[in-house]
Amino acid sequence: MHGDDWNETVEIAADVATGVSRREFLQLAGAGLFIFFATDPMAAFQEPSRLPGRPSYPTDFNAYLRIAGDGRVSCFVGKVELGQGSKTALAQLVAEELDVSFDSVDMVMGDTDLCPWDMGTFGSLTIRQFGPVLRAAAAEARAVLLQMAAENLQLPSAEHLRVKDGVVTYAQDEHKSVSYAKLVEGKRIERHLEKVPAKPVSAFTVIGKAPRRKDALDKVTGKARYAADMTPPGTLHARILRPPAHGATLKELDTAAAEKVPGARVIRDGEMIAVLHEQPDIADRALGLIRARFEPPQPSEDDRTIFDHLLKAAPPLQMVDEKGNLAEGEKLATLVVEETYLNSYVAHAAMETHSAVAAIEGGKLTVWASTQTPFSVRQQLAQAAGFAPENVRVITPYVGGGFGGKSASRQAMEAARLAKITGKPVQVVWDRAEEFFYDTFRPAAVVKIRSGLDDAGKLLLWDYRVYCAGDREARPFYDIPHQRTQSSGGWGGDNPPGLHPFAVGPWRAPSVNTNTFARESHIDTLASKMGRDPLEFRLSHLSDPRMRGVLLAATGQFGWKPAPAPSGRGFGLACAIYSGTYVATVAEVAVDKSTGNVDVKRVVCAQDQGVTVNPDGSRQQMEGSITMGLGYALAEEVRFKDGAVLDRNFDTYQIPRFSWLPRIETILIENRETPASGCGEPPIVTTGAVVANAIFDATGARLRQLPMTPARLKAALLRG
Amino acid sequence: MRRSISFTLNGKPVQLTVDDDRMLLWVLRYDLGLTGTKFGCGTALCGSCTVIVDDEAMRSCVTAVKEIAGKQVLTIEGLSREGRLHPIQEAFLNHHAFQCGYCTPGMIVNAYALLLKKAHPTREEIIRHLDDNLCRCGSHTRIVDAILEAAGSTKGGA
Numbered sequence: 029m030h031g032d033d034w035n036e037t038v039e040i041a042a043d044v045a046t047g048v049s050r051r052e053f054l055q056l057a058g059a060g061l062f063i064f065f066a067t068d069p070m071a072a073f074q075e076p077s078r079l080p081g082r083p084s085y086p087t088d089f090n091a092y093l094r095i096a097g098d099g100r101v102s103c104f105v106g107k108v109e110l111g112q113g114s115k116t117a118l119a120q121l122v123a124e125e126l127d128v129s130f131d132s133v134d135m136v137m138g139d140t141d142l143c144p145w146d147m148g149t150f151g152s153l154t155i156r157q158f159g160p161v162l163r164a165a166a167a168e169a170r171a172v173l174l175q176m177a178a179e180n181l182q183l184p185s186a187e188h189l190r191v192k193d194g195v196v197t198y199a200q201d202e203h204k205s206v207s208y209a210k211l212v213e214g215k216r217i218e219r220h221l222e223k224v225p226a227k228p229v230s231a232f233t234v235i236g237k238a239p240r241r242k243d244a245l246d247k248v249t250g251k252a253r254y255a256a257d258m259t260p261p262g263t264l265h266a267r268i269l270r271p272p273a274h275g276a277t278l279k280e281l282d283t284a285a286a287e288k289v290p291g292a293r294v295i296r297d298g299e300m301i302a303v304l305h306e307q308p309d310i311a312d313r314a315l316g317l318i319r320a321r322f323e324p325p326q327p328s329e330d331d332r333t334i335f336d337h338l339l340k341a342a343p344p345l346q347m348v349d350e351k352g353n354l355a356e357g358e359k360l361a362t363l364v365v366e367e368t369y370l371n372s373y374v375a376h377a378a379m380e381t382h383s384a385v386a387a388i389e390g391g392k393l394t395v396w397a398s399t400q401t402p403f404s405v406r407q408q409l410a411q412a413a414g415f416a417p418e419n420v421r422v423i424t425p426y427v428g429g430g431f432g433g434k435s436a437s438r439q440a441m442e443a444a445r446l447a448k449i450t451g452k453p454v455q456v457v458w459d460r461a462e463e464f465f466y467d468t469f470r471p472a473a474v475v476k477i478r479s480g481l482d483d484a485g486k487l488l489l490w491d492y493r494v495y496c497a498g499d500r501e502a503r504p505f506y507d508i509p510h511q512r513t514q515s516s517g518g519w520g521g522d523n524p525p526g527l528h529p530f531a532v533g534p535w536r537a538p539s540v541n542t543n544t545f546a547r548e549s550h551i552d553t554l555a556s557k558m559g560r561d562p563l564e565f566r567l568s569h570l571s572d573p574r575m576r577g578v579l580l581a582a583t584g585q586f587g588w589k590p591a592p593a594p595s596g597r598g599f600g601l602a603c604a605i606y607s608g609t610y611v612a613t614v615a616e617v618a619v620d621k622s623t624g625n626v627d628v629k630r631v632v633c634a635q636d637q638g639v640t641v642n643p644d645g646s647r648q649q650m651e652g653s654i655t656m657g658l659g660y661a662l663a664e665e666v667r668f669k670d671g672a673v674l675d676r677n678f679d680t681y682q683i684p685r686f687s688w689l690p691r692i693e694t695i696l697i698e699n700r701e702t703p704a705s706g707c708g709e710p711p712i713v714t715t716g717a718v719v720a721n722a723i724f725d726a727t728g729a730r731l732r733q734l735p736m737t738p739a740r741l742k743a744a745l746l747r748g
Numbered sequence: 749m750r751r752s753i754s755f756t757l758n759g760k761p762v763q764l765t766v767d768d769d770r771m772l773l774w775v776l777r778y779d780l781g782l783t784g785t786k787f788g789c790g791t792a793l794c795g796s797c798t799v800i801v802d803d804e805a806m807r808s809c810v811t812a813v814k815e816i817a818g819k820q821v822l823t824i825e826g827l828s829r830e831g832r833l834h835p836i837q838e839a840f841l842n843h844h845a846f847q848c849g850y851c852t853p854g855m856i857v858n859a860y861a862l863l864l865k866k867a868h869p870t871r872e873e874i875i876r877h878l879d880d881n882l883c884r885c886g887s888h889t890r891i892v893d894a895i896l897e898a899a900g901s902t903k904g905g906a
Contacts (some may be wrong), residue, residue: 111848111885240841247849248837248856250784250824257783265778309768309774379788379796379884428786428850429884514862596780644844648887652847655886678793678882686875686888 048302083145083403089165091144091659091705093122093178098211099120099194101126105162106146106403107154108138112429112708114154115242124234125226126173127191127336128208131719138402138424148401150435150534152607152706155641163226171224174713176211189326198540227701229639238644243426250378250390253425255383255398260453263385264293265308266446267315269301273671274530275325276292276518281555282290285317294318294628295449302446334472335370338517341527342495345514349503357489361480361618364489365554368476369546371497371716371734373469374535375675377683380428382439382459382466386413386447393447397440400430405437406632409430413444418480431656432534436468461676468533469666473497479508484521485558492634494546496527498539500714504547505605512626521640529671536607536653537709540606541660541716545734548602548717552593553730561590562601562721574636574699579603581634581695586614593725602714602721608635610697611653613714615690616724619747626723627687634695634713636704647708650694653708665735753817757782758826758857768814774799775813776823777830784824788882798824798854798861801881803893805861824853824888827860831832847885855881859895868899 034494048066094102103122109115136142138149168693174186177196181204183189188199196211198204229235230645232648246252271278278301283314285293286303292314293304303318305311358364384397393415399405402422427434439456446454458466466689473496480489490511498518504511516524519538535541555565563583570576583601591597603612616630631654642645663682665675675681716734724730729744754763755824757780777781777864779815785808786797792807800822801815824852827834834839836859846852862869862877867879868905874895 111846111850113847241844243849244841244844244846247846247852248833248840249828250782252849253783253852255787256787257777259778307770307778309770379882380786381788424771426849429848431884457787460791460793475888582822629872647842648847648890651889652886655888656884664776677789677791680789683882683884684886684888685879685882686892687879688889689875692889718809 033103033191037196040551041275057474081385085161086144089169091142092165093169095208095212097209101128104136104143106143108149108427110427114366120234121163125163125172128194130234130239140402140406141421145403152708153261155704164654167226168221171221172219173208179737218744229381233640238642240566253398254428256457258385260387263453263455264304265455266304266309267301267311271322275671276322279323280321282319286314289314325671327670333476336497343524344514345516348499348513348515350512352510354510354512359487362483366478367550369732371542372471373472374660374664375467376433378429378432381463381540382526383457384440384443386457386525387445387453388447392419395440396423398427399437400434405440409444413448429493459728464676466674468531470535471496471532472541474665477550478664497542502543537606537713540713543602544713549720550570552721556593559592574610578636580609582612582614582632586632594728595725597728598722601716602717604713606710606713609710611710613718615722619726624742628690630691632693636697636699637705637707638699639704641704649708650711651692653712654692655684656711661719738739753813755816756820769812772811773808782823782825795853796852798857803864805858836898838893843890843894843895845887845890847887851883855891863899
């Protein structure tokens with residue numbers, strides 16, 4: 029059935045690619061609409077570190093859109109569908125601006141041959157940053173199509189033309205009408221339209237609705253294909269020998285027994301030792317027969333000693349922001365409070381492990397990969413396997429969760445190298461232990477805060493130092509006259525060697541989980557010391573109307589009654605800004621003081637993300653963020669020692685389960701004045717602090733280390 | 749031991765000559781091309797590989813092929829009949845009870861097993877039954893709502 033299976037795959041792939049090869053596609057693109065952007069849509073988002081020659085979004089909208097003879101619209105984007113609903117939301121943007129039906133839009137995503145360049149899918153930027161690019165492209169296409177329609181219908185101008193479902197009609201005479209499909213077919217047009225405005229919010233008919241997700245039917249029927257579901261004919265499955273610890277060196281190797289397994293092949297390529305077989309489980313069995321002796325690395329940190337090490341090894345603090353004068357703040361303060369907050373390494377633990385299939389044909393390398401960054405992976409593959417980048421194609425099928433962890437794609441390099449050596453398609457699917465071992469964890473981090481209040485309870489001093497988490501959203505949004513924010517190290521690749529015992533990287537809302545946990549916990553500490561209600565204390569230091577808005581919305585729905593903590597009720601509050609979005613969360617917990625168990629009973633979360641593209645999709649992301657956040661708040665912590673990762677599966681590494689679930693209520697603030705901002709991550713940043721604050725309210729115990737395990741809670745209760 | 753194994757898969761007879769110690773997950777995915785059943789942990793900890801064997805939910809990653817000889821196996825691919833989705837699939841669709849979709853086949857199949865045993869489970873019974881099926885995206889509340897709807901149970905349960 030392998031062959032049939034593959035044929036089906038090929039059909040799906042061809043269908044997804046709208047049945048055209050790269051060359052045909054380029055010809056089609058050349059023959060279709062041909063319009064140029066006048067402005068650089070990336071300009072507003074360019075980072076200061078942007079290198080010259082770095083690619084950017086194409087200015088020719090034909091790169092994104094193609095209207096077929098049957099009227100179906102194919103939309104090509106370098107973004108990928110990780111579960112966050114971008115396939116649906118981006119199709120809504122196109123349908124809105126082109127005035128075609130949502131159902132007529134087919135999304136082609138994350139294919140480096142068919143789709144225009146994209147930096148990757150992360151940071152809640154798909155709608156916030158790429159959305160305007162795609163809308164502008166579709167708006168310009170629509171304007172040109174209207175011009176073409178006017179000419180086709182022999183009208184003096186496009187002024188009285190209306191479009192519905194891809195059919196252009198003259199308002200004064202309904203018999204005069206022509207479809208986009210008919211207009212585009214067989215024509216070559218080169219037009220340049222400048223500054224075509226996207227639709228105003230008031231005209232939206234598709235944006236703001238919640239149509240059925242584009243991926244829904246595939247996903248409930250098992251037809252959705254992920255990288256590991258791709259098996260070209262002749263595919264070999266590779267299992268790779270892994271060291272027991274980071275830094276361990278191979279001293280002895282005996283592969284004889286593995287090689288005796290019928291059909292198994294052992295390959296050594298540099299440091300990589302792989303067993304390949306037509307069946308993945310037989311390859312795995314053969315891998316188990318390899319006898320290897322590794323020399324352990326030098327003893328190094330474990331999950332208890334790591335925090336002292338981080339403080340010692342962290343690079344010098346960098347200034348993030350400074351206002352007023354700290355010395356002046358110190359002078360005015362009558363109460364100074366210092367606290368240190370810690371969080372452990374946390375794994376991404378997507379349900380789909382890193383997977384890739386590499387196939388080489390006619391000098392071209394094609395890799396199906398579970399990745400958040402297909403275009404970066406193409407570059408890396410070109411280097412790793414020795415191909416010119418234009419001879420590498422990365423295809424991203426559905427990705428089974430990313431959360432930042434699939435920004436790194438080592439498995440794709442492994443598959444490509446082995447495909448090159450064997451001359452056969454090679455599939456690499458990591459098992460759960462490999463997934464933990466090579467994960468780019470959320471870094472362990474330390475935050476030190478020194479703050480001061482005057483007698484009236486006015487917060488006027490804020491000295492904030494974050495080590496190893498990164499500086500995103502480290503600066504407080506509270507009104508504090510004398511403040512300084514400094515940061516050292518982060519989740520990116522620029523840490524000094526040896527700072528972390530393994531790879532770290534972006535984890536859903538990088539930096540911001542750590543910074544929000546520290547800031548919002550500390551704010552609660554201050555409110556409590558002043559005997560003030562946590563909501564009232566926050567509001568007295570907040571002038572930003574959007575932040576006040578989400579706080580009042582969340583607490584209003586929750587039924588917040590003012591009381592200083594600890595009130596014994598188990599109510600907590602936290603707020604944050606991430607990716608331009610404002611979020612406030614209220615939680616109710618019940619604490620079992622004898623076991624240290626925390627039951628999160630109810631969470632109310634209000635979010636102001638500007639214009640909402642898809643309210644149901646937004647709520648899914650909010651619910652997902654809150655649920656996932658319970659993991660890092662209460663249980664998730666990677667244990668390790670001397671380079672070995674001790675958590676290797678879900679028996680010891682506990683992620684949230686059905687039985688953990690609170691009642692979750694989400695509120696989307698209606699805000700049609702602000703452009704759509706990010707919504708894939710924001711609430712997760714508040715989960716740590718909101719649970720910590722609720723535990724404090726319940727018990728009077730302040731937990732300053734994530735995760736807040738039963739053991740840590742019991743220890744804190746004993747300390748009193 | 750390599751031998752001929754017969755069983756019923758999604759209502760159709762299947763005969764395979766395989767090493768009967770191999771786990772059903774791999775045989776389904778790579779010998780039979782049914783990729784809807786997913787690998788997640790390999791040690792029956794996550795539920796992504798759940799299938800139905802003789803009306804019981806089983807973790808196919810730890811179920812050897814020899815254990816299913818002569819039995820009825822149902823996978824996510826076998827749930828819809830004549831192009832019509834099973835009511836549980838319909839409910840997952842209506843509630844958008846998935847995000848990345850990777851755990852979804854295991855969730856739906858395990859919910860199917862629950863409803864075979866108990867047509868109208870309470871919310872608490874659903875939570876207990878599915879507690880060892882992991883979802884990283886956080887679709888849990890929607891999954892429970894979808895199953896309640898598919899079962900025609902009154903919302904809220906006990």
